Amino acid sequence: MMNRRTFLGTTAAVAALLAAPPVLGAARPKVVVIGGGAGGATAARYIAKDSKGAIDVTLIEPTRTYYTCFFSNLYLGGFREFDSLGHTYGALASQHGINVVHDWAVGVDRDARTVTLAGGDTLAYDALVVSPGIDFVEGSVPGWSVTSQNKMPHAYKAGSQTQLLKAQIEAMEDGGTYVMIAPPNPYRCPPGPYERISMVAHMLKQTKPSSKILIFDPKDKFSKMALFQDGWQRHYPGMVEWVGGDFGAIDEVRPDSMEVLVNGDTIKAAVCNVIPAMKAGTVAARAGLTNDQGWCPIVPNTMQSRLDERVYVLGDATLNGDMPKSAFSANSQAKVCAMAVRHALTGSTLFPAKYANTCWSLIGTDDGVKVGASYEPEAEKIAKTSGFISQVGEPADLRQRTYEESIGWYAGITADIFS
């Protein structure tokens, strides 16, 4: 799975591959993609692959190895190695001729149609795809800021944060308290925090069974709630306490003393996992693509920004209607976007847009559940058309099969993004 090949220089490999015929003698149209995650890397791959060299694709991504948030909870639970979450960009460059640039996009001039990189370069585009994921809303959890993330990790962008959270769990003493401050809607991966709780409980039950898990949640209900609560009861009785919306709000967290102040009580946390409120990745706001809530409205049948027809926004950063913020959704949106971009730049056929999502979660060993839906574009939003969800009380062999399916999905989607 893990592709350990080092990054293949863009110029040489690409020059060789891109001897493909140019469109009608004109310069090849240029697409710049910001963000090499589930949305951006899929879009880059499909635009390059399906245009067969007719479009010049540049992918801007600061990290050389992308660690997937999806399945990072399984690493916390001991079901997955950290390295198995890492994916590199070598095949996108060598197999599909994508020009992969490891840098940050720091500015977008939509009038001049250019993107500026932290390294100083400026790239021109005919179409721009923006898929920067999420950033956190400063001040949404009093006392916490991104500078506190080394004490109170979010682990909601995968990589060193995930490793830190795992190390903190491993360092906990038996009888300690793991506190999670759960995020308000909308946020990345609706079942993510609760799958995480399941995985942390799974670890603690084996090694530190007197420990407690406390979740402070600004919401009254959450994704797959009945399934998770049933699972916590069955696998980890007495360990997990979820305190929902009506408790009020967190007064303050104190990263230095590892304290959480709530309703006049001070709770001493062994681990405090703060998942703050979210907004679209900062570069989206810099490019002027966000609304007042910090998300990017899109056109449902093409994924174009509502604010600029040359710009497409994907994944977590979007305000799209009914689709949840998931890797599956981002990947699904990227394929519609790739088709629309090719249509706009090379006149290829525009087929009707279709979207889908399925999110699996692991609750305990071999105890997997899933929720999924299909979506179609309407004038105002991407609308849910049908869906399904696992049921409480399903037989163990079905739950095991569902978990096996999720492993198949991970192998499938990561190949669909990076191979």
Place this chain on the structure above:
Amino acid sequence: MVAAGAAVAEPPTGDAERGKVVFKVCAACHAIGQGAKNRIGPHLNGVFGRQAGGIDGFRYSDGLKRAGVTGLVWDYESLDAYIENPKALVSHTRMNFPGMADAIDRAHVLAYLRRFSDNPANIPEAPPRHPPSPKLPPEVLQIKGDPAFGEYLASECTTCHRADGEHHGIPSITHWPVDDFVVAMHAYKQEIRANPVMRMIAGRLSDDEIASLAAYFADIE
């Protein structure tokens, strides 16, 4: 959805006595009746209402076990579909039987099987009024798929099914015979196959789209 059933006539009503005769082709592998034991195939007592692959001690194929685990229960429709074309319902089933094309013979043999199920009150005497499925008028199997359209549609599938045919928990769908692929997709669409993910996905595909996907995945490099 309508197209798949529209051309099919009312299903025939089975006659158990005639079914006893038809069952001879099954009897090469299956025993039924008092004291029946597993042979090449599992015994067929009490098959109506049983989870597919549900007899302890019989070595089923992975495909049939998976179908049972994910919700396939033998009822009139699913039995009819399985006997008509075993692979349509359960890919890679070990039942090495080409299928019984004649709907009337199937109705007879199912009426005969029904005699050996505990709970016949739950089992319709006559088949359900809508045609047992997956009923595909021959025209549906003759649709020529457009591989270019299939390629776009396939991008939805490769989120889960790998284009290189590798599989780790979700089956491979590359290089299938086109007919098997089409029939399998309609079996999800008509909710004969149980998996909810695939029912949802196949449920919104038209006959043309299914044909195009079959054409594309059959020849994917």
